[in-house]
Amino acid sequence: MLSPRLLALFDDYASSHQHPTNRLTHKVAIPLIVLHIVAMLDWVRLVAVPVLPGGALTLGMVAWALATLWYLRADLKLGLIVSLATALCFPLGRLLPVWAVVAIAIAGWLIQLAGHAVWEKKSPSFFTNLVHALVGPLFFVAVLLGDYAVKPRHPAPSASRA
16 A cells, blocks of 8 residues: 555646656656666766676666665555666666667657647646656556556536526
8 A cells, every 4th residue: 555645746746647648658758768867877987896786886876776765765565666677777778888878868858758748738747846756657667556546637617608
């Protein structure tokens, strides 16, 4: 069962993701965006640590660890799934050439923004609440697993014309 705090975050996030095509674009865009962010942050070497893969502690590793703490605190099961999926972005990102990571970044953001501009007609929710940048992956895993159902928004009743 999801905590009331996480349910409130999901409900708020869902309010900007009502259109089915927008939600579909996010199922493609969010994994691409997570992959490129992890890959690009992994390019930033902070300190040499020979026992770590690649021989260095990277900004990507630090960001992943902090995000993992937030995800696990939000929900253990969903947090583990998102954290493990995100961890898989490290070896994948290291296999990809720089141009491919940049292309993935451009494609992911264009797909995401198209979903909001063309179908949702609302700006991405992280523009007004930066925490939603973390909520997005967790939200879509919760929807995929059936742990959260998007409630359709009902438009306000319009005044009838006589």
